[in-house]
Amino acid sequence: MVPFFVQIKCKLGQSYTVANALAEAEIASEIYSTAGHYDLLVKFYVDNDTDIGHFINEKVQVLPGIQDTLTIITFKAFGSR
Numbered sequence: 001m002v003p004f005f006v007q008i009k010c011k012l013g014q015s016y017t018v019a020n021a022l023a024e025a026e027i028a029s030e031i032y033s034t035a036g037h038y039d040l041l042v043k044f045y046v047d048n049d050t051d052i053g054h055f056i057n058e059k060v061q062v063l064p065g066i067q068d069t070l071t072i073i074t075f076k077a078f079g080s081r
């Protein structure tokens with residue numbers, strides 16, 4: 001499994017709606033509300049052969065209330081047991 005994070009900027013007043021839609025879709029591992037330029041930080045896991053770009057385009061960016069996304073690909077988790 002490949003982990004990656006997506007920061008999501010929501011349309012005004014839509015943060016909880018988007019977070020609930022992500023939770024109901026059961027595609028996210030963890031969903032956090034954040035302060036700053038983006039409203040949500042979401043952790044995803046996909047199979048090694050999954051195209052992350054297509055996943056974001058087809059499963060995340062299509063959810064109502066999303067204005068913008070920033071995908072963060074990670075390489076190594078330090079300090080994990």
